[in-house]
Amino acid sequence: MNLNDLFTDHQLYHSEFQMDNLITVRAGGTLYGQYKQALRELYKRYRGLKQLYGEKELLQVDIDELAEKQSENMFEARRNKINHTQKVMSMEELNKNIEDTEREFQRFYAQACALKKQIGDLTLEKRDKLDCDMWEYKLKEMAAIDYLSSGRLGNVTVEMIAAAPIEMRKKILTFIRPENQGKLIEWFETKNPFEFALPAHKSEFDIKMLME
Numbered sequence: 337m338n339l340n341d342l343f344t345d346h347q348l349y350h351s352e353f354q355m356d357n358l359i360t361v362r363a364g365g366t367l368y369g370q371y372k373q374a375l376r377e378l379y380k381r382y383r384g385l386k387q388l389y390g391e392k393e394l395l396q397v398d399i400d401e402l403a404e405k406q407s408e409n410m411f412e413a414r415r416n417k418i419n420h421t422q423k424v425m426s427m428e429e430l431n432k433n434i435e436d437t438e439r440e441f442q443r444f445y446a447q448a449c450a451l452k453k454q455i456g457d458l459t460l461e462k463r464d465k466l467d468c469d470m471w472e473y474k475l476k477e478m479a480a481i482d483y484l485s486s487g488r489l490g491n492v493t494v495e496m497i498a499a500a501p502i503e504m505r506k507k508i509l510t511f512i513r514p515e516n517q518g519k520l521i522e523w524f525e526t527k528n529p530f531e532f533a534l535p536a537h538k539s540e541f542d543i544k545m546l547m548e
Contacts, residue, residue: 348436355443365473368466371451374444381441382547388434389544395430399423438543445546472504479512480524 350359359377364370402420407413455466478493489512497508512520 348432349440352443355440356447360444360447364470365477366466366470367451367454369470369473371448371455372470374447374451378441378444378448381437381444384437385434385441385543385547388430388437392427392430392434395423395427399427441543442541445541468501468504471500472508475500475508476511476520477524477527479508480520483517483521484524 355377360370360373364373399420402416402423405416407416458466475493475497478496479489482488482490482493497505500508510516
């Protein structure tokens, strides 16, 4: 079995499971939080692809130039041949980077589109409301994790709750009081981050046209 057969199965970066569950859902929490995370990840891949496409064009210029370059000096000719081979190998690696970055771009784009349909248009008032809901969710989640992992609230959780607006702070503190710990844990166990239908796992489109 040759290396190319093995490397065909080698996937760079994140799997769809990781992108869906361990990035967007885990970091986002609420629908709005997931939408923010999907956009954050999508923008990273957008910037990354623009840079990779530029690098590929420049690398191809180097390859073409070395292929055409003639030299009467034997050592320079050998050096050019080696450089050409190295550039070609770099192109193979660059193409693999582009392929997997495009795959991640497609997934986060599909996530963002699906979430956008659920959330709708964002006015300033709606964004503020959704942002507050997201942070209330995150602070309750942090408290539940503290109780499950150490049996008490951690300093960071307490400090972040203390920094929240007073009405939110009262609401969260009431919910996470020691006598309500069982209710908090039950909420954590049954909370359902998949309030929206995940997009289909195959969503092919012309990425370069989308980025223009």
